[in-house]
Amino acid sequence: MALELAGMWDEMLVDLRHPDMVWQVLALVVCLVLAKLAERIVRGHAVAAQGEEHGRAWMLGQGGLKRVVFPLVALVLLFAARALFPKGMHVNLLNVALPLLGSLAVIRSVFYALRHSFSTATWLASFERIFALLVWCVVALHISGLLPGLIDALESVAFSVGKSKLNLWQLLQGVVTVLLTMLLALWVGSLVEAKLNRAAGIDDNLKVVLARVTKALLVVVAVLIGLPLVGLDLTTLSVFGGALGVGLGFGLQKIASNYVSGFIILLDRSISIGNIISVGADRGVVTRITTRYTVLKNLAGIEALVPNELLVGTVVQNESYSDPKVRIPITVQVAYDSDLEKAMAILVDVARAQPRVLADPAPVVLLTAFADSGINLELGFWIDDPEEGTGGVKSTINLAIWREFKAAGISIPFPQREVRILNGNNHV
Numbered sequence: 001m002a003l004e005l006a007g008m009w010d011e012m013l014v015d016l017r018h019p020d021m022v023w024q025v026l027a028l029v030v031c032l033v034l035a036k037l038a039e040r041i042v043r044g045h046a047v048a049a050q051g052e053e054h055g056r057a058w059m060l061g062q063g064g065l066k067r068v069v070f071p072l073v074a075l076v077l078l079f080a081a082r083a084l085f086p087k088g089m090h091v092n093l094l095n096v097a098l099p100l101l102g103s104l105a106v107i108r109s110v111f112y113a114l115r116h117s118f119s120t121a122t123w124l125a126s127f128e129r130i131f132a133l134l135v136w137c138v139v140a141l142h143i144s145g146l147l148p149g150l151i152d153a154l155e156s157v158a159f160s161v162g163k164s165k166l167n168l169w170q171l172l173q174g175v176v177t178v179l180l181t182m183l184l185a186l187w188v189g190s191l192v193e194a195k196l197n198r199a200a201g202i203d204d205n206l207k208v209v210l211a212r213v214t215k216a217l218l219v220v221v222a223v224l225i226g227l228p229l230v231g232l233d234l235t236t237l238s239v240f241g242g243a244l245g246v247g248l249g250f251g252l253q254k255i256a257s258n259y260v261s262g263f264i265i266l267l268d269r270s271i272s273i274g275n276i277i278s279v280g281a282d283r284g285v286v287t288r289i290t291t292r293y294t295v296l297k298n299l300a301g302i303e304a305l306v307p308n309e310l311l312v313g314t315v316v317q318n319e320s321y322s323d324p325k326v327r328i329p330i331t332v333q334v335a336y337d338s339d340l341e342k343a344m345a346i347l348v349d350v351a352r353a354q355p356r357v358l359a360d361p362a363p364v365v366l367l368t369a370f371a372d373s374g375i376n377l378e379l380g381f382w383i384d385d386p387e388e389g390t391g392g393v394k395s396t397i398n399l400a401i402w403r404e405f406k407a408a409g410i411s412i413p414f415p416q417r418e419v420r421i422l423n424g425n426n427h428v
Contacts, residue, residue: 027085034073259308275320331377356383
């Protein structure tokens with residue numbers, strides 16, 4: 001096949017000095033222009049149909065058609081043009097253009113299928129046309145017979161890396177092989193990620209972390225497999241990798257510790273999204289857990305990024321670890337001449353009237369101390385939504401207590417001091 005293509009290329013070069021070449025070029029240009037017009041019509045129809053509801057298969061088929069309509073239409077028109085040429089007329093230019101257009105259609109279809117197979121790899125969607133163009137250029141060089149000469153030129157440029165001798169062609173083969181093995185690794189990683197997303201009982205953040213780790217390991221394995229396939233010795237890379245590992249061990253110790261701590265938190269589920277925790281001076285709702293830090297959002301809307309190492313190595317108060325209910329105490333002081341039973345009943349009724357206060361456990365009032373100015377009562381009640389804050393419910397209950405005490409004639413005493421005059425002298 002390669003010899004036949006090379007022969008067609010040589011015959012086309014001979015046709016350059018023949019008058020039939022003008023008609024071939026004219027036919028090729030007309031076919032390409034008509035194919036481009038057909039591509040624009042198909043793309044315009046696709047844009048108009050974007051607002052309509054279609055299934056996934058329809059959208060994928062339409063996207064694939066947009067990519068192959070140009071080479072396919074040009075291919076059909078060239079076949080028709082070659083059939084219309086009189087017998088004996090030179091058509092070597094058209095013979096060379098036909099496999100080029102066919103390979104372009106196949107390559108575009110393959111890369112479009114790869115892009116949708118790796119739907120999470122956004123970089124592949126961005127560089128789809130570039131990759132397809134590079135592969136098509138290689139195929140075009142092969143069809144034209146220029147590839148062997150280019151390979152010889154690349155092999156002539158040799159250099160040494162340690163004890164290994166390399167050339168540009170070998171290096172290029174290594175890059176292509178590694179890219180292919182990486183694509184395979186990413187495809188396997190996408191399958192693993194899809195299975196993780198469908199798995200029940202696994203935290204969403206843990207799913208993301210496991211998917212990323214799996215893809216990273218698969219990529220490393222792909223590189224380690226791909227390089228030896230083209231004869232590249234990995235012993236030189238092992239020395240470099242060892243030195244790099246030592247440097248990273250010293251320089252990135254804290255970062256590595258945070259990542260390991262992040263895995264521990266995600267695996268043992270000691271902290272979950274929505275928990276209310278306190279770490280040192282920071283208190284808030286856990287809104288996000290990454291492999292390096294955890295995000296706490298307090299009632300003021302300020303988000304604190306807490307390193308995971310701190311969450312593993314220090315005491316963390318988790319207010320909703322096993323039970324979201326929390327107890328809130330409010331201390332009230334009444335005068336000694338007040339009706340204590342009535343005051344305690346008012347405190348319980350005020351707490352029960354609030355919608356955020358739970359009926360079970362029920363609000364309880366305790367007599368905590370006989371203070372200097374009055375009797376201290378503590379109202380304790382429970383809520384199950386501490387993420388909404390406690391300041392609002394405290395303020396509402398305090399205001400209701402003040403109103404009910406005022407209506408019932410129960411006074412909240414001021415601080416009192418008693419002054420005595422002894423033996424008629426002004427001694428305090």
